[in-house]
Amino acid sequence: MSVRGCDYCAGVVIDVCRDVAAWPGRHLLEDGEHRRYFGLRTAEHRVIEFECTSQREYEMWTKGVARLLSIAAERKRLA
Numbered sequence: 001m002s003v004r005g006c007d008y009c010a011g012v013v014i015d016v017c018r019d020v021a022a023w024p025g026r027h028l029l030e031d032g033e034h035r036r037y038f039g040l041r042t043a044e045h046r047v048i049e050f051e052c053t054s055q056r057e058y059e060m061w062t063k064g065v066a067r068l069l070s071i072a073a074e075r076k077r078l079a
Contacts, residue, residue: 011042016066020049038062 017039026032036058039047052058 011044013040014043015041016062017041017047018062023051
């Protein structure tokens, strides 16, 4: 997995952005057409972008982070 847009990736994640466009020129890499991209929106209104090498990896990360955010929101609501 590759990361873009992050000098120091600290902060509170508030959302998963699933509609991130492909990075310029990545389609030229081997299997570039199979790569998928997503972002994590932080409380500071930044989006940290990630590149996955397959649809399976993309789904694992986006669903996993969304689930963690859901669990955190539920715990916050109950507190």
